[in-house]
Amino acid sequence: MTVATAPARPLRIGPIDLDVPVVLAPMAGITNTAFRRLCREYGAGLYVSEMITSRALVERNESTMRLIRHHESETPRSIQLYGVDPATIADAVRIIVAEDHADHIDLNFGCPVPKVTRRGGGAALPWKNRLFADIVTQAVKAAGDIPLTVKMRKGIDHDHLTFIEAGRAAEDAGAAAVALHARTAGEYYSGHADWNAIGELKQAVTSIPVLGNGDIWSADDAVRMMEQTDCDGVVVGRGCLGRPWLFGDLAAAFGAESTPVDATLGFVADAFRRHAELLVEFFDDEDHGCRDVRKHVAWYFKGYPVGGDIRTGLAMASSLQHIDDLLGQLDRDAPYPGADAEGQRGRAGRPKRTALPDKWLESREIGESTSEMMRGAETENSGG
Template sequence: MSQATPALRIGPYAVDPAVVLAPMAGITNVAFRTLCREFGSPTSLYVCEMITARAIVERDAKTMEMITFGPGENPRSMQLYTVDPATTAEAVRMIVAEDRADHIDMNFGCPVPKVTRKGGGAALPYKRGLFRNIVAAAVGAAGDVPVTVKFRIGIDAEHHTYLDAGRIAEGEGAQAVALHARTAAQRYSGEADWTRIARLKEAVTSIPVLGNGDIFSAEDALKMVDQTGCDGVVVGRGCLGRPWLFRELDAAFTGRPIPEGPDLGEVGRILTRHAELLADHIGEEKGVRDLRKHMAWYLRGFPIGATLRQRFAMVSGLAELADLVGELDPALPYPPDADGPRGRQGSPGRVVLPEGWLEDPEDTAVPLGADLMHSGG
């Protein structure tokens, strides 16, 4: 199953095909984005790790390193976490004045308890007035740089916020909205409710609506577009250890046959390329250490034995990695059970909120201490 889909337009940029790499903490650095872009279309969108607006304003050293973009990245896409309209405006003005990004995405989807308990992330859109002020501040400071907004269905089954959030973002000048079709209470568990994407598409009519949640294959992406009418897809956990998913998505969305998954020989070459890109970005020792968390995803389903798998998970240098890759059987075909959900899933749980958070949805007060989290999530 494949079908040609229209290009997505975000401001002056044609995103073609309409595929977006979701920002993921500790994952979507310049190395991983480069790898995904090499497999996918250079005109799809590949978003860097989440950056806090306050850290930009304070010129935090780690944050400024995280907003490194490669020479081939265009448009350069940055996601901001923020809770304060004034800090938002200052950060966006800096980004624009210093030409640090071509597209700014606003994160209101983080379900992590340390964030929601202070009123940030997926808790914030419940405060419609504050949410409106933040989006307006970003759009006002961005000038010609397009601003998009990502959020969840809501806090929990009793407190849905996504339709109001979509309409507010549209009204304040956002160029697109994206819905992760889970509540904060679900975190990453259970199934995404794609019917909510369809409802958002009905409510938001003048800008693109993107869908996110449970896209683990190119077929999933096509189904989401078909079932919801969304204008594009946002892919997160489905590409962990599978940057070639963007090759499959590109084929599916341009009406070409979806290619088979890589054999183990190609997987070895891909993870070696990933290691080299990381080494170029942050040095060999740190880069190879960073790659360790990807190993189980890359090797999932291949019958290589527990001992070799463990050695990959403890690799410490490029030469050692080359030796380990040399021990793989390159002819082993891509295993069918390598597909499907990957990455964090966890269990649903009660969303911890600041005291009195649900009392006044129109309250515009900035939540105390909610912007102290570090960039990257």
């Protein structure tokens, strides 16, 4: 694989200096400690936890408290929070700061999942502009010296765009950076990200870094996004599924020291095995860890000559020894398959009408009944 290179462009988010302008996007059920550690072994950047529900954190839900833990090798440590109530989010931020759980906090205003948006959370929330500004303002104050950033989408749909207004509001509230997934909630993960919107946001928000997210499947894509939009960094999500070494490619593309990857089938098999091993350690349960890595099988071996029997076996493995036995049957010298292994991975789907609370779009303000309804948005456990 050949990778385009760009001049070194370090990224500063508050007091955090990153050698390369690269952030791992939070992904539910994916970006746990195991995956973050694996990505970090290949490259550099900021690696964000999967989404943490603020109320669950405040109430010290057992699974949530597990998700906010970081391995001693992780630095800087980053946690993404989700919520709809300014006071609850601020309380969650204060817990993170007081108990030294993270060096960076991100707020989620980009989730398009119906169970989140139908209660006014995620990508639906910036439509209520005063509520959005209040959440960011209170969270920034609670964070103190810990940099707090915002991740969002373009808006609910093309008739209800919010990203410019929200970006400026976050800047005014003291956010350390803003990141834009250049799709609307209605587009979900379909079609192509609108990189022009990232450029528009960069022109509108001038005092803090603007990061771009969407359709970065390779290091070349990251370089092109920054050249096209003049954004300050990139946020990588689905492009690293089954390819944690993408962060090595990204480091090399932005001028950092990185070992070139020869992604033979043997190399990929070793990465998959390492991922399973780290998951076993994270869950402290071999069966649980081996079951969790099953979702990654298709992503890792996309385009490679791996027979159906082996794929099925890996998707049913319940022990590291079983995984080793199956991987031992592969042709480790099989070369990187090129285009067959490239391109989109993970969920895409089709555009869909965003699930919203009743009469949500009729006003930019929050009424008492709407406020009561929104509290249910924080009843879900973290990571979903």
